[in-house]
Amino acid sequence: MTDALLLVEGLSKQYRLPRQRLLSRAPVVQALADVSLRLQPGRSLGIVGESGSGKSTLARLVMALERPSAGRVLLDGLDLHALPAAELRRARAKVQMVFQDPYGSLDPRRTVMQTVAEPLALLLGASRSEQQHRAAEALDAVGLRAADLAKYPHEFSGGQRQRIAIARALVTRPKLIVADEPVSALDVSVRAQVLNLMQDLQDAFGVSYLFISHDLSVVDLVCDEVIVLKDGRIVEQGNPDTLFRRPTHPYTRRLIAAVPGRRLAAESPRTP
Amino acid sequence: MSLLEVTDLRVRLQTSRGGADALRGVSFNLDRGETVGLIGESGCGKSLTALALMGLLPEGAQVRGSVRLAGRELTGLDDAAMCTLRGSRIGMVFQEPMTALNPLHTVGRQIGESLRLHKGLASREARAESLRLLERVRLPQAAQRLDAHPHQLSGGQRQRVVIAIALACGPDLLLADEPTTALDVTTQREVLDLIAELVAEGGMGLLLISHDLGVMADSVQRMLVMYAGTVVESGPTAAVFAHMAHPYTRGLFAARPRLGLARGTRLATIPGRVPELADMPAGCAFADRCPVALAACRAGEPPDVAVARGHVAHCLRAQALP
Numbered sequence: 001m002t003d004a005l006l007l008v009e010g011l012s013k014q015y016r017l018p019r020q021r022l023l024s025r026a027p028v029v030q031a032l033a034d035v036s037l038r039l040q041p042g043r044s045l046g047i048v049g050e051s052g053s054g055k056s057t058l059a060r061l062v063m064a065l066e067r068p069s070a071g072r073v074l075l076d077g078l079d080l081h082a083l084p085a086a087e088l089r090r091a092r093a094k095v096q097m098v099f100q101d102p103y104g105s106l107d108p109r110r111t112v113m114q115t116v117a118e119p120l121a122l123l124l125g126a127s128r129s130e131q132q133h134r135a136a137e138a139l140d141a142v143g144l145r146a147a148d149l150a151k152y153p154h155e156f157s158g159g160q161r162q163r164i165a166i167a168r169a170l171v172t173r174p175k176l177i178v179a180d181e182p183v184s185a186l187d188v189s190v191r192a193q194v195l196n197l198m199q200d201l202q203d204a205f206g207v208s209y210l211f212i213s214h215d216l217s218v219v220d221l222v223c224d225e226v227i228v229l230k231d232g233r234i235v236e237q238g239n240p241d242t243l244f245r246r247p248t249h250p251y252t253r254r255l256i257a258a259v260p261g262r263r264l265a266a267e268s269p270r271t272p
Numbered sequence: 273m274s275l276l277e278v279t280d281l282r283v284r285l286q287t288s289r290g291g292a293d294a295l296r297g298v299s300f301n302l303d304r305g306e307t308v309g310l311i312g313e314s315g316c317g318k319s320l321t322a323l324a325l326m327g328l329l330p331e332g333a334q335v336r337g338s339v340r341l342a343g344r345e346l347t348g349l350d351d352a353a354m355c356t357l358r359g360s361r362i363g364m365v366f367q368e369p370m371t372a373l374n375p376l377h378t379v380g381r382q383i384g385e386s387l388r389l390h391k392g393l394a395s396r397e398a399r400a401e402s403l404r405l406l407e408r409v410r411l412p413q414a415a416q417r418l419d420a421h422p423h424q425l426s427g428g429q430r431q432r433v434v435i436a437i438a439l440a441c442g443p444d445l446l447l448a449d450e451p452t453t454a455l456d457v458t459t460q461r462e463v464l465d466l467i468a469e470l471v472a473e474g475g476m477g478l479l480l481i482s483h484d485l486g487v488m489a490d491s492v493q494r495m496l497v498m499y500a501g502t503v504v505e506s507g508p509t510a511a512v513f514a515h516m517a518h519p520y521t522r523g524l525f526a527a528r529p530r531l532g533l534a535r536g537t538r539l540a541t542i543p544g545r546v547p548e549l550a551d552m553p554a555g556c557a558f559a560d561r562c563p564v565a566l567a568a569c570r571a572g573e574p575p576d577v578a579v580a581r582g583h584v585a586h587c588l589r590a591q592a593l594p
Contacts, residue, residue, distance in 0.1 A: 050456040051427070157545060158314065187313035187483060192527035192539035199536060214456060217529040221537060244531055258461040259531060261486020264513060 005175055005208050006039040011071035013057050031057040033232040044209040046223035054232035055212045059180050063097055093123040096169035100181035102161035106153040113149035116168045138167040159190030178210045220244055228252050273343055274301035275444055275477045281337040283324055292549035294320050296501040307478040309488045312498035318481045322449050327354035360390040363438030367450035369430035373422040379433050380418035386440045405436040428459035449481040464491050485528055497521050500557035507583030517585035519562045564589045
């Protein structure tokens with residue numbers, strides 16, 4: 001099939017650790033081992049696993065922030081790690097990233113306008129008036145006002161900051177957003193708003209998500225397909241309904257059994 | 273007499289916009305062997321309550337009300353007196369074990385510190401006792417780990433070390449502020465089980481602070497839901513989840529993503545945002561976001577309504593909710 005937006009084939013990444021002794025070989029850690037996956041346009045793929053399972057390494061390789069030890073990443077048919085620098089920069093406009101911590105991912109000394117419009121100038125060379133127009137459009141899409149463009153990050157709450165980070169990701173009209181734990185740092189009520197927003201944006205713009213989370217319930221809600229990573233390898237993969245209800249791999253079962261408050265999950269919430 | 277009696281605890285902080293009431297009358301009791309949870313979102317005052325109990329409030333904070341530990345009044349104690357209580361009568365476990373531990377000292381030395389300080393043990397005795405504590409928190413290869421530095425341990429192992437430090441002097445009260453938030457789910461489960469077991473066998477009181485409703489449901493006998501510096505609902509955990517007598521508790525519960533929701537479901541959200549400390553409204557602080565608020569809710573402080581035995585909602589409309 002050629003219609004996949006993101007195609008990852010046999011992706012591996014090894015990191016060399018500091019040498020333990022002068023004459024011994026440096027030990028190597030296999031962060032990702034032979035991972036293959038495909039993501040269709042407008043769909044969402046969840047990656048779950050514990051810390052050290054290779055989730056974030058996968059994200060960095062898909063974003064072409066690091067080179068793989070083996071395998072390739074095809075975005076819209078383009079082999080990201082084989083592209084010359086100028087073409088890679090153009091391809092980067094198609095994939096954007098949202099990070100976990102909205103306090104750490106926004107520069108406190110730059111206005112929202114500078115932050116949100118930066119990818120436009122860097123990746124697409126947009127004019128100032130076009131930057132202004134598209135930044136306002138992106139803010140509107142995430143439920144903030146164009147007047148907020150002149151403000152600084154400290155004037156916003158955590159949930160609003162994450163909206164700004166999402167607006168920055170949306171501004172180049174990407175086909176893929178890699179979201180690495182996008183709601184883990186948010187409060188329960190704010191988390192719900194941001195999750196709803198991400199789903200609304202998908203409906204409106206047809207963007208695909210590569211959604212990395214350690215929170216199974218969030219992935220269950222947002223994703224069409226889930227991959228369970230353990231020690232850099234895919235141990236189980238499938239539709240969340242099946243995978244979370246009838247997990248076959250013992251590791252997936254262990255993850256599900258550890259979710260807190262499973263007694264609560266059975267009760268239906270009452271709305272006031 | 274309860275182990276811990278907190279009565280009308282109020283904390284006023286100095287902010288850039290002048291004084292602001294960050295805790296506005298928090299009261300609860302905690303017995304030996306009992307587990308109580310404080311739940312709420314950022315800025316609701318749950319961590320500030322813990323800091324007030326430990327006498328670690330920021331500079332310039334004014335405290336009113338009363339905190340009694342085993343009958344002894346803690347508010348107004350000077351630093352030296354609080355220091356003898358912290359780590360000996362009150363054990364603490366924090367969210368981020370990497371910052372709670374000193375990266376330059378070995379695990380054994382950090383556990384031994386409070387034993388030498390509070391119990392006057394010699395270093396050899398302190399080392400033997402540290403080893404016993406590490407075995408009690410079930411750190412694998414405890415004897416070798418005594419000489420390890422924090423960076424050589426995983427997150428879950430570090431949190432076990434922090435718990436060992438908290439337990440070192442056999443405290444009466446264990447304060448755990450988001451102890452598992454930085455950990456993976458499977459590790460979280462192990463650490464929560466460990467804390468439950470230690471509390472049960474040591475006869476301590478546990479005050480667990482978390483923003484996670486699931487963690488609360490699994491870990492504590494009684495819970496207090498906090499919002500904007502007040503306790504809006506309190507009661508036995510099962511009763512609170514069964515009735516959810518305050519609209520805020522219901523809002524939190526409905527906003528929670530949970531396994532088994534259909535793909536694409538939109539979660540219920542709580543409209544608006546928490547009022548700023550400096551512009552707290554006159555009446556109920558939740559009124560502007562509440563789906564069932566009346567004009568009377570904004571007029572004055574809401575009453576404490578007993579919904580059932582030991583289950584109280586700080587809400588004018590508590591009886592009117594279905």
